[in-house]
Amino acid sequence: MTRKKKSEAVDSVLIRRLYYFFKPYRWWAIFAIFLTLSAAFLGTVRPKLTQVAVDDHIAIGDVDGLLWIVILLGLALIGEFFILILNTYITRWFGQGVLFSLRNSVFQKIQSLHVQFFDKNPIGRLITRTTNDIEALSQLLSDGIVNMIGDLFRIFFILYFMLMMSWELTIIAILVLPILFYSTFWFKGKVRVAFLEVRDQIARLNSFVQEHINGIMIVQLFNREKKERERFEKINAEHRHAHIKTIFYFSIFWPIVEVLASVAMALVVWYGGARALMDQVTFGVLLAFIQYVRQFFNPIRGLSEKYNTLQSALASSERIFDVLDTENEVYESDTPIKLDKVKGKIDFENVVFQYNEGEEVIINDISFTANPGELLAIVGATGAGKTTIINLLLRYYDINQGTIYLDGVDIKELSLKDLRKHFGLVLQDNALFSGTIHQNITLGNPDITREQVIKAAKEVEAHHFIKKLPGTYDYVLSERGASLSMGQRQLICFVRAMVYDPKILILDEATSSVDSETEELVSRACQRMMKGRTSIVIAHRLSTIQGADNILVMHKGKIRETGAHKELVDKEGGIYRRLYELQYKDQAVTSKTARN
């Protein structure tokens, strides 16, 4: 009981919050309700008019009067027609409007959230929030509520007209309603269960098909065709059975509705006929009642259906508001310091980071300095914390202890925008978007001209291959750049980093996925990009970092060795030295095979 109360309270909060998005359209909604009211009246007045036509005009042979009533009927009909169209369109229009702003808000909110939120929530779930969950509200927001009100109006008017003509006959006509309610209720319950079963069976069947298309090779290699076919037949039979069960309920329910409607008609004729003999009910009334009985059944069925829509819509909106309520864990300073001319000095001072309290420490008391124009390299095994350093520097996460400085200013004092604009970032999984090469390079920044793009492309020697593509810089990348080679994709990412002319360049394993042919081109491009910039490079290949001013050798969140290349190589028994020796041999071989 308390649970139910609680969920009702939650529902009312949800409705109030939905109303916030609805507010700009509230006058339209009121207008729509007014239209619904008029349509409900015009729709239900027609049987009444036929009654008047029959009793007051046809019965006494008054052709002129009949014509007037027919004209009124026609007007009511046409009026209802236009009002209904207008009403449906308006409700859909503002429904789409609400969905539009809701969808955009959810997208905006998700985008603005801290990076850890994306680590915790699978991308698929976030997409569902911005698409499916919004869509589930569609029916409720567009015609759901207005139609529900319309159905209520209709029932009200029908009852009003019927009572006006004959209260006795009204009671007779609605005598079957309890049975209709009961059977609808029964049907809803049964069908819901049956539909759940059908849904399960469809899912089972489809996942079997999916699985066997994917695993067809195994099936064939293991000579399992016959066995799998038998298994499928079993699942298929259960699927069929679930459907047939649903058909059973439908084939009971629809006839019952039809039969009830006709029974109501029969009762009206029986009782009304007797009353007609007493001259207390006219034929016109009988005719009107026959029409009303049919009209009455629709809104009642409609109402029970819409209740279900409402339920599922509320469930979706709960999930949507959950996202909208998520708090951003990376706070921006209220009074940010503005940095005009950045030189590019970076300091880490006793930085400690862990994702959550009590969990493993990812970065353990790290301090280092990178001076303007210097090249800082970080090496270490997977999971040593190399990438985390970059994530902290860009404030994807906030550190637990210590301070990070950019040009001597704590990065927490800067606005996120102001901080990040000084960095050029190239990641391992060279991310390209759908769109042209130009768009991929500028990321839609209209301030960057084609000349700037070409200049940057020439700088990293990407211009050469882009020029050869059909449409050059307007070449549209399909499937996120699948038509280009890894090296080419990487070069585009380089151009992207260069075109913003950042003070600090970050290369996170930027050269590791490049094939041997473009490897040289890419590393040459790297060298050029680093010139005059502070660079932080994470690399597997030591060749890229030999010229580094400072190398951090990381292990399990700690810096194990640090120093310039030469210092580290000279260090007897050092880790870097061992790596370098192997590397040296490798290079000798590479150059040898390259010559072959």
Added chain:
Amino acid sequence: MESIKKLNQYLKRYKGTIILGGIFLTASNFFLIWIPVLIRQTMDEVEALGAEQTGEYDSLITILFSSEAGAVLAYNSLLLIGTVILYGLLLFATRQTLIVSSRKIEFDIRNTIMDKLLQLPQRYFAANRTGEIYVRATEDVGRVREYFGPVLMYTINTITRAGFIITMMIIVNPELTYWALLPLPFLSAFAYWVSGFINKYQLIIQEQYSRIAGKAQETFSSIRLIKAYNRIDYEQERFEEESDQYRKKKLKLDLVESLFHPTLNLLIGVSVLILVWKGGIMVIDGLISLGNIAEFVIYVAYLTWPVASLGYTVNTLQKSLASWERIDELLSEPVDILDNEDEISVSEDIMKGDIEFKNVSFKYPGSDEYALKNISLKIEAGSNVAIVGRTGSGKTTLVNLIPRLFDATDGEVLIDGTNVKKWSVKHLRKSIGYVPQETFLFSTTIKENIAFGVDDASIEQIEKAADNAQVLENILDFEKKFETLVGERGITLSGGQKQRTAIARAIIKEPSIVIFDDSLSAVDTKTEDAILEHLRVKLSEKTTIMISHRISTVKNADTIFYVQDGSLVEFGTHNELIKKEGHYSNMYRKQLLEQELAEI
């Protein structure tokens, strides 16, 4: 036309039931029209009685239960209720026969498709996107079902109901019939147009919907980059553009949809209006009775849905047939790799395990480039060989030719001196244990997964295979042991556990040739050593082919083949190849480096 004939083949088995359903439906409509007829009759009789004896009745009870008029009323009403109940029962019977049959036919079609899918050669799966094939086997079948279900039922319903009602109407008054039916053809045409538009537009909207989802996916999965370049506002703008497009397209559909009900309403209303007007004049002229008007009003109401559904039915029919054509295409696909009875020379002999490739070249269907170029190699029975090379160099393609997952474009693959094409496929595959690169386990129990290729495997066999693949301990750690469910509804195995289960699945068959396609990549080196050691003992008699990127896996092989760009460029033992200082030794050095990096 040819394909429709094939589709109608499925009807045959249920011919009796369907004909019966048609009869039920026709009969139900026959009883349906008696409802308005009875109402008219009652009204006419009341009118007649009323004209004779006005004012005589003063008690309702007397009229209803003890007068002649009461008897007439009660008789008619009971008749009406009886008719209605009969109608309802027949409607029930119709759905139970026609719609149920459609589900049974759907069942048959699904089985046929699955049958076909299981037989189709790998070539087909390589040339077609799995998503497409999936749609054929799922959604398309659903649409074809509508041909046998709703389309058939609505068609019979429309024809018989309209037939009866119109006949009845004409008997009563041809002129009024003509007037009352006037708006109905428009209704049909309109419904056709609307449902066609909706079908077409739903595709457009679906596409726009995917674009929104795609945009969200793109942005969310590159969020670091977007934040780094401060492009959040731009992404928002782009998303809102798509979102706005969606709204606009949806509204266009809404506009058409918002026309549908009002127009339906209007056309039916016009019909009633004409009835009141023309019928009213006819009543005044004494040509028909008031009861006739009531009757006609009900007739028109009864015709509304069948007539409107006509338009919908035509569209559904078109969609069903389009889906069927796609299914038919799948079903007509040749299954060419099957055994050719005349050519089979080996179907029972125990395989020794000699493998030879003679100038083998291979091209994937639809590709211009050769994936394998003139490969010749020999693998002796009982030997242990390895194939190495870069990703995409053709290693997997090469081993796929052995169990005839594909057939060589040129050249020959021989096993025990006989071309693989002359082996019975069943026997050939039974004698080869294959552990594929992408471990694929079915979502059943671990036991069933391991025993996949062996009928009635004993639990001892399964345990032994699991033990040999070093996965027994893991399995016994699970609460349900071998009965543990794998996959979505069960537990998620780690990559290494999956690979080892797949190995157990391959070796339980006691094959003569075992192929490991990079099958130990997710296993740590220690476990790998243990597995290799076990297998070395267990598989010493068997021919083993091992594809791997890891030197540690391959260095003890009798022969190592290095493949590059589809050609065999180096082969020999580990030591020989190291001395050669070629591709293999280069790869070896790199790996040593990486190992060092991992171990600091």
